[in-house]
Amino acid sequence: DLDMNELKRMxxxxxxxxxxxxxxxxxxxxxxxxxxxxxxVININGGIYA
Structure with missing residues (x-):
């Protein structure tokens, strides 16, 4: 039950x-x-760095 719009905002x-x-x-x-x-190592991550 993940909200895709909420995830995109992350x-x-x-x-x-x-x-x-x-x-x-x-x-x-x-x-x-x-x-x-x-x-x-090339990250394709939309800017998410953990």
Whole structure:
């Protein structure tokens, strides 16, 4: 019985993420444009840091 509107207000971006947003990052990381990026943790979290 979670209130989705209440949960969204807890996210600084004020919305839930989209599947496409994760896919965009995965696509970038798999491309040559990200060839020099190593050993990073990239949070896709709308601004929620615990």
């Amino acid at each position: 996210v600084p971006a004020n919305r839930f993420g989209k599947v496409e947003e994760v896919a965009y990052l995965a696509s970038f990381l798999a491309s040559e444009k990200a060839a020099y990026i190593t050993g990073e």
